[in-house]
Structure formats: structure tokens, C-alpha cells
Amino acid sequence: MRKTGERDIVVTALKGAVPYIRMFKHKVFVIKVGGAVFVNPDLTRHIVEQIGLLHEVGIRCVLVHGGGPQSTSMAEALGIPSRFVAGRRVTDARSLEVSAMVLNGLVNTRILAACRDLDLPAVGMSGVDANLIRARRRPPVDVPGEEEGMVDYGFVGDIEGVTSETLQRQLDAGFLPVISPLSADVSGTLLNINADTVAAALAAALGAEKLIIATGAPGILEDPKNPATLVSYIDLAGLARMKSEGRLASGMAPKADAIRSAIEGGVRRVHVISQTLPDSLLLEVFTNEGTGTLVVADTGSLSAAEQGAEREG
Numbered sequence: 001m002r003k004t005g006e007r008d009i010v011v012t013a014l015k016g017a018v019p020y021i022r023m024f025k026h027k028v029f030v031i032k033v034g035g036a037v038f039v040n041p042d043l044t045r046h047i048v049e050q051i052g053l054l055h056e057v058g059i060r061c062v063l064v065h066g067g068g069p070q071s072t073s074m075a076e077a078l079g080i081p082s083r084f085v086a087g088r089r090v091t092d093a094r095s096l097e098v099s100a101m102v103l104n105g106l107v108n109t110r111i112l113a114a115c116r117d118l119d120l121p122a123v124g125m126s127g128v129d130a131n132l133i134r135a136r137r138r139p140p141v142d143v144p145g146e147e148e149g150m151v152d153y154g155f156v157g158d159i160e161g162v163t164s165e166t167l168q169r170q171l172d173a174g175f176l177p178v179i180s181p182l183s184a185d186v187s188g189t190l191l192n193i194n195a196d197t198v199a200a201a202l203a204a205a206l207g208a209e210k211l212i213i214a215t216g217a218p219g220i221l222e223d224p225k226n227p228a229t230l231v232s233y234i235d236l237a238g239l240a241r242m243k244s245e246g247r248l249a250s251g252m253a254p255k256a257d258a259i260r261s262a263i264e265g266g267v268r269r270v271h272v273i274s275q276t277l278p279d280s281l282l283l284e285v286f287t288n289e290g291t292g293t294l295v296v297a298d299t300g301s302l303s304a305a306e307q308g309a310e311r312e313g
Contacts, residue, residue: 064195212285
């Protein structure tokens with residue numbers, strides 16, 4: 001039997017969550033989680049449990065997953081070198097085969113298995129399914145700081161559009177879609193797309209209330225090398241300033257582009273949180289204090305509570 005103090009804590013937590021449940025019930029959250037989480041079964045179960053709780057209280061969740069560490073590990077095992085430029089993976093023909101096996105096979109299926117264990121009605125998809133993500137192969141681009149100047153990312157896709165009807169029907173039917181970021185062009189050539197970019201495009205297409213990006217960092221940091229410099233909230237102008245000043249870690253730079261795309265596409269709130277901090281997703285959704293960084297179009301639109309010192313705790 002629970003002690004009185006423990007019961008009081010539980011009741012207080014439930015009462016505190018009720019206003020948020022009312023606010024977000026039936027709304028769409030797109031949640032992107034990095035592949036590193038799904039290497040570890042315990043971390044996988046923990047993040048899926050949190051998403052499951054959001055689902056159970058009536059929030060329509062879409063989970064977009066990465067698979068970078070698994071792709072790198074499998075490529076190394078097959079003797080295929082991995083190359084990254086400006087935080088993005090260069091994908092040649094052999095690397096593309098690895099990405100397809102890892103993203104649509106290994107990672108997506110493991111997440112679905114964890115959902116089954118927790119009795120969540122999850123369904124796996126990729127950007128190829130039902131023409132969900134329409135993409136084209138990225139042409140060579142000029143990347144500042146690269147010796148050869150123009151960089152060919154290989155079989156990497158840029159998003160042209162989203163066909164969200166099938167995904168919306170799944171949400172309407174009560175399913176929890178689990179999305180791999182692999183897609184294809186009009187000729188059926190497979191293309192690897194950054195998972196943050198896919199999540200941002202889906203959030204905009206679905207009119208999501210929130211895009212939540214769970215990553216290895218605690219959020220956006222003033223100093224990428226110092227976790228204590230967490231930025232509690234920021235707007236697009238501030239994010240652009242940090243990027244131009246080189247204060248975003250290499251992996252955070254493409255996330256900044258995805259965040260801008262989501263907000264410009266109509267998503268009002270984007271959250272960057274730790275994917276390993278216990279219950280970070282629930283704390284970010286159901287408390288004003290949160291755990292990571294809140295990004296909006298203009299910080300002037302934030303409420304007093306959202307701007308308060310308590311969020312910096």
C-alpha cells in the first residue's frame with residue numbers, strides 16, 4: 001500500500017497534467033527520435049512508454065525515427081566507409097542498401113515490436129509507402145569549408161512534398177504511425193532523407209500542434225561543449241544568429257534547418273529535448289518548466305509562464 005506522501009505526489013502530478021491533457025487531446029504531435037535510442041532495448045522501451053502514454057490520453061502521435069548509429073555499425077561490418085559533410089551522411093549505392101536494411105527493417109521493426117509489447121496499435125511506414133514523402137535526388141551543393149567545394153551527397157533526397165491522406169486516416173483510426181525516413185523519386189530510385197527534415201515536413205503537412213525532436217543533447221546549447229548552457233527558449237531569429245556565429249554543434253545545424261521549416265510551415269511549437277533523460281518527453285509536454293529548448297517564431301508570442309525563470313530549472 002502506498003504511503004500518504006507518495007499518494008499525494010501521484011495525485012498532485014495527475015492534477016497538474018489535466019490542463020495539458022485537455023489542451024492537447026486530439027491534437028497531432030510529431031515526435032522524432034534519433035537512432036541511438038533504438039540500439040538499447042531499455043531506452044527503446046522507455047521512449048515508447050512515454051509516447052504510449054501520450055497516445056492513451058488522446059494525443060495523436062506520429063513517431064519518426066533515425067538509424068544513424070545502426071547504419072554506421074552495419075556499414076563498418078560490411079567494410080563500407082561512412083562519410084558525413086555538415087552533419088549529413090553522404091550515401092553512395094552500397095550505403096543506400098545499408099540504410100534500407102537498417103531503417104525499414106531493423107529499426108522500424110524493433111520499434112513496432114516494443115509497441116506490441118506495450119499493447120500500442122502501431123503501424124510501420126516509410127516515405128515510400130502511399131507516396132508519403134515525394135522527393136528528388138539532391139544535386140551537388142557548395143558546402144563552405146569543404147576543400148573540393150561542391151559536394152555530391154549521393155542518393156540523398158530533398159523533399160518536394162507530402163501526401164498525408166493515408167497517414168491522416170491512420171491517425172483517425174487510432175493508430176500510432178512509426179515512420180522511417182527512407183523515400184524515393186518519381187522513377188522509384190530509393191533516397192535517404194534526414195529524419196529531422198522528414199519529421200518537420202510531416203508536422204507541417206498534418207498541421208501538428210508540436211514537433212518534438214529528441215536528441216543526444218539536453219536541448220540547444222549556447223556552448224555545444226557545455227551541457228550547462230542549455231537555452232530554455234529561442235525564436236527563429238535567435239536560432240539563425242546562433243547558426244551564423246557557428247554556435248550550433250554539427251548535428252544540431254540540420255536540426256535548426258528542420259525547425260525553421262516546421263515553424264514556417266505552420267507548426268507553432270518545436271521542442272528539442274534529451275532522448276535519454278528520464279521522462280523528458282512527458283515533462284516537456286505536461287509541465288511549464290520542461291526539460292529542453294522551446295523554439296517559436298517569435299518569443300514575444302510566449303506566455304509569461306513559458307518565459308518564466310521556472311522553465312530554466
